[in-house]
Amino acid sequence: MVFRRHLFRKVVILGTGLIGGSVGLALKKNELAAKIVGTSRHEASLKTALTMKAIDEAEMDLHKAIAGADLVILAAPAKVILENIKDIARHLRRDCIVTDVGSTKGLIVAAAEKHFPPHVLFVGSHPMAGSEKSGVANASADLLKGASVIMTPTAKTNKLAKDKVKHLWTKLGADVKVMDPDKHDEVMAFVSHLPHLTAFALMRAIPDEVLGFGSTGLKDTTRIAASSSKMWGDICFSNYRNVLKSIDEMAKSLAELRRAIVDKDEATLTQYLNQAKVKRESLDKKQG
Amino acid sequence: MVFRRHLFRKVVILGTGLIGGSVGLALKKNELAAKIVGTSRHEASLKTALTMKAIDEAEMDLHKAIAGADLVILAAPAKVILENIKDIARHLRRDCIVTDVGSTKGLIVAAAEKHFPPHVLFVGSHPMAGSEKSGVANASADLLKGASVIMTPTAKTNKLAKDKVKHLWTKLGADVKVMDPDKHDEVMAFVSHLPHLTAFALMRAIPDEVLGFGSTGLKDTTRIAASSSKMWGDICFSNYRNVLKSIDEMAKSLAELRRAIVDKDEATLTQYLNQAKVKRESLDKKQG
Numbered sequence: 001m002v003f004r005r006h007l008f009r010k011v012v013i014l015g016t017g018l019i020g021g022s023v024g025l026a027l028k029k030n031e032l033a034a035k036i037v038g039t040s041r042h043e044a045s046l047k048t049a050l051t052m053k054a055i056d057e058a059e060m061d062l063h064k065a066i067a068g069a070d071l072v073i074l075a076a077p078a079k080v081i082l083e084n085i086k087d088i089a090r091h092l093r094r095d096c097i098v099t100d101v102g103s104t105k106g107l108i109v110a111a112a113e114k115h116f117p118p119h120v121l122f123v124g125s126h127p128m129a130g131s132e133k134s135g136v137a138n139a140s141a142d143l144l145k146g147a148s149v150i151m152t153p154t155a156k157t158n159k160l161a162k163d164k165v166k167h168l169w170t171k172l173g174a175d176v177k178v179m180d181p182d183k184h185d186e187v188m189a190f191v192s193h194l195p196h197l198t199a200f201a202l203m204r205a206i207p208d209e210v211l212g213f214g215s216t217g218l219k220d221t222t223r224i225a226a227s228s229s230k231m232w233g234d235i236c237f238s239n240y241r242n243v244l245k246s247i248d249e250m251a252k253s254l255a256e257l258r259r260a261i262v263d264k265d266e267a268t269l270t271q272y273l274n275q276a277k278v279k280r281e282s283l284d285k286k287q288g
Numbered sequence: 289m290v291f292r293r294h295l296f297r298k299v300v301i302l303g304t305g306l307i308g309g310s311v312g313l314a315l316k317k318n319e320l321a322a323k324i325v326g327t328s329r330h331e332a333s334l335k336t337a338l339t340m341k342a343i344d345e346a347e348m349d350l351h352k353a354i355a356g357a358d359l360v361i362l363a364a365p366a367k368v369i370l371e372n373i374k375d376i377a378r379h380l381r382r383d384c385i386v387t388d389v390g391s392t393k394g395l396i397v398a399a400a401e402k403h404f405p406p407h408v409l410f411v412g413s414h415p416m417a418g419s420e421k422s423g424v425a426n427a428s429a430d431l432l433k434g435a436s437v438i439m440t441p442t443a444k445t446n447k448l449a450k451d452k453v454k455h456l457w458t459k460l461g462a463d464v465k466v467m468d469p470d471k472h473d474e475v476m477a478f479v480s481h482l483p484h485l486t487a488f489a490l491m492r493a494i495p496d497e498v499l500g501f502g503s504t505g506l507k508d509t510t511r512i513a514a515s516s517s518k519m520w521g522d523i524c525f526s527n528y529r530n531v532l533k534s535i536d537e538m539a540k541s542l543a544e545l546r547r548a549i550v551d552k553d554e555a556t557l558t559q560y561l562n563q564a565k566v567k568r569e570s571l572d573k574k575q576g
Contacts, residue, residue, distance in 0.1 A: 191502040203564035214479040225568040229561035273517035276491035
């Protein structure tokens, strides 16, 4: 039996932001990679990643970075991931495993299956970690501990790649779930994208001059409105149809609430609020 | 100089719920009241308040309870406070100070000024404390520590009552602000009522079957949707006009967001999200 110290020899992280940096730190902490190379469009981000030891080597040139890699993790915003896929597709070595950390999966999985040659083994991933903070400076080796990672293999996904990437996320402390890419995007539109967009919209609706009177309720409901506007703009477009559907449901829900108030219909209003309350309470139970 | 151990001899708390119970506990901890009598429509709540020593005596009969009181705190939901005012108005002793803890102030202050005879000294208060939890069982002597209390005196308010009630809240650790009752309701519609109603509406918009995939973002944005549906229904009606105005602003804000996505207008969308982000970040700075 051959002793292999590391699960991967050369891991390349394309995009050393909050998630990419955290994955780098976690890979090193768990000794899963012999060498980690990071790339970024932002030199400052690469430098910080090096200083924090989230990566062993920094490289601005994608093709140089991925040479000989056995695992490539696409960790840029969704829009850049789509460009990265096209850019690196013909330059990956045989049997290189590729995964990503994009918050939407439909377009990314479709692009990967279209552009990667058969000898490149792609499987989509979405680590549901992170916060309103962004950037590698906020990265942590423990970011994925206890988080869910949704993997989105399809009928075309290589089984070895699927197993190895699942093993990787599990080793980093995450709880892996498997979902169809389109189903993933539909679900995320409601449980993640809509809450974020609602928080942004709520901030916009509140007049500046009264903001200072806000208490913990306002702070909690809008904490995620401090998230990266670039990333969330990107998510809106990369999950266009589902995001619009979720916004429409929210508008409908607000209109129902408004109607009960306008009608001074106490029974309907109490029922509306109470159903929401019971649903919210079930959320805590569901997730322990 | 006469030594007076307590600020008040007999304090009566009408409504021993989360806030009423917490005020009772805090009054006792700070030795501000020689005796505290509590009333409630719910016998179980009164019993718990007694067991927790939030009150010294329990009394179901309002008129008996308030006899000889030098401070009465109206701590029931807004709708009940309005009934309590009419009910006790002619039974309070001369120079009795009355305040309340209602989340809306316009109707309550108007009712108090209409029904209380001139020898009863009323001043409105809104302790901005509490959480999605309700009931005396969740009460705490420290609930008001560091919280804001908005007092809403008018031209008719007795100065002694204003000073004494301000002194009371300050002694309980709160930061007292003063505002016109109608202005208070306008401000609260945006910084408190709208965030709560948005959280309820968001819970309603999310299909049951996907709820289990929600992460911390969803949990934080909707935590306050577990608040008392009865209390929030009550707030909607007692701040009717302002609440509707705030819901309309939210609907407009969501519609603008939707428009930018439909138009695939990246510049507008990014600007929208970024303005919300900057505003949210200013909120943390404003409140330290």
